[in-house]
Amino acid sequence: MTWSLKIARIAGINVYLHWTFLILLAWIFISSLNAGQNTTEAFTGVAFVVALFACVVLHEFGHALTARRYGIQTQRITLLPIGGLAMLEKMPEKPRQELAVALAGPAVNVVIAIVLFIYIKASGLSLPTSQLEDPSQITLGKYFLPNLLFVNVLLFAFNLIPAFPMDGGRVLRALLSMKYDRATATNIAARIGQFLAIGFVFFGFMYDFWLIFIGLFIYLGASGEASYETQRSLLSRLTVRDVLMHQYTPLHAWETIGRAVEILLDGQEKEFIVTEDNQIIGTISRDDIIKGLQALGKEERIKRIVNQDWIRLSTDMELNEAYEQMSRKKLSICPVYDEYGELVGILNQENILEAVMVESAREGSMMKPRAVAD
Numbered sequence: 001m002t003w004s005l006k007i008a009r010i011a012g013i014n015v016y017l018h019w020t021f022l023i024l025l026a027w028i029f030i031s032s033l034n035a036g037q038n039t040t041e042a043f044t045g046v047a048f049v050v051a052l053f054a055c056v057v058l059h060e061f062g063h064a065l066t067a068r069r070y071g072i073q074t075q076r077i078t079l080l081p082i083g084g085l086a087m088l089e090k091m092p093e094k095p096r097q098e099l100a101v102a103l104a105g106p107a108v109n110v111v112i113a114i115v116l117f118i119y120i121k122a123s124g125l126s127l128p129t130s131q132l133e134d135p136s137q138i139t140l141g142k143y144f145l146p147n148l149l150f151v152n153v154l155l156f157a158f159n160l161i162p163a164f165p166m167d168g169g170r171v172l173r174a175l176l177s178m179k180y181d182r183a184t185a186t187n188i189a190a191r192i193g194q195f196l197a198i199g200f201v202f203f204g205f206m207y208d209f210w211l212i213f214i215g216l217f218i219y220l221g222a223s224g225e226a227s228y229e230t231q232r233s234l235l236s237r238l239t240v241r242d243v244l245m246h247q248y249t250p251l252h253a254w255e256t257i258g259r260a261v262e263i264l265l266d267g268q269e270k271e272f273i274v275t276e277d278n279q280i281i282g283t284i285s286r287d288d289i290i291k292g293l294q295a296l297g298k299e300e301r302i303k304r305i306v307n308q309d310w311i312r313l314s315t316d317m318e319l320n321e322a323y324e325q326m327s328r329k330k331l332s333i334c335p336v337y338d339e340y341g342e343l344v345g346i347l348n349q350e351n352i353l354e355a356v357m358v359e360s361a362r363e364g365s366m367m368k369p370r371a372v373a374d
């Protein structure tokens with residue numbers, strides 16, 4: 001992501017900062033000065049936001065490190081002005097594991113809040129009042145830690161709202177999955193989330209503008225999660241064999257980039273597998289070809305630009321598994337092998353999208369989902 005700045009690598013996970021976050025800090029600093037504060041006080045306001053986001057990072061690490069216990073890696077953690085985002089490869093599908101991963105984040109905020117509470121009590125500071133002090137009024141010492149305690153309690157409560165994309169939505173889904181299948185559980189959880197979202201918007205109009213914003217955020221999150229899960233359950237009924245393409249044009253490693261451009265312009269194919277001595281050595285996408293053309297010219301061999309980080313798919317693999325593996329490696333094309341190890345075709349992202357469209361059309365016309373016979 002070009003808009004993000006890598007700020008740390010902790011426990012093997014890269015932490016990125018979205019550049020808009022810096023605008024938030026600058027805005028707090030400038031508005032504090034405008035409110036008549038001196039530079040030290042303005043810096044304290046900025047330090048508070050940084051401390052708050054440090055808590056958010058710890059929250060995200062709660063998710064990431066718990067997921068790691070179940071063999072799920074986290075690609076990155078990104079800090080946005082609206083919060084943190086841990087990009088897990090996927091959520092675990094076993095309800096108990098999903099429950100643990102979802103709860104781990106808010107649990108971190110509870111721990112932070114307890115530690116702060118003990119420290120504040122021990123050092124004789126006063127506890128926060130129910131209303132968060134205006135960030136521009138935070139002075140070092142007196143309100144800093146009590147307010148940090150207060151926002152951790154808020155983070156805990158907010159994240160446990162039982163609606164996607166909040167952690168509470170996943171907790172709810174995990175609990176429902178113990179009784180229903182995952183697609184049904186997701187749908188019920190998404191409905192509850194949308195119902196809550198409408199409630200937020202409604203109360204937002206009466207009381208507080210921010211509730212409208214939160215309501216819309218939840219509504220979109222719930223819809224997104226439901227359609228993602230629908231797609232997954234559609235794909236899980238198909239195998240790679242059902243959608244693979246038998247006809248494709250392999251490129252040879254010694255052909256030129258210019259030749260690849262010709263083939264690209266000549267037909268429908270946008271990504272290719274690359275062979276050398278009758279062996280696949282990698283794949284190449286339209287973007288690779290264009291970038292190679294710009295950087296190296298059309299006379300250069302394809303071998304120079306081939307993506308060697310490719311994977312084999314097998315014909316009997318479930319399509320959602322193939323899709324996940326391809327997304328994880330950002331591959332748009334993969335060679336497919338049968339049970340005897342023979343290359344039988346290729347699978348690309350477009351095949352998968354078409355399969356989703358066909359399956360959902362079929363489902364719409366038949367009302368009841370059914371397993372696709374091979």
Ligand SMILES: [Zn+2]
Pocket residue numbers: 059060063105106159167
């Ligand atoms: Zn969370």
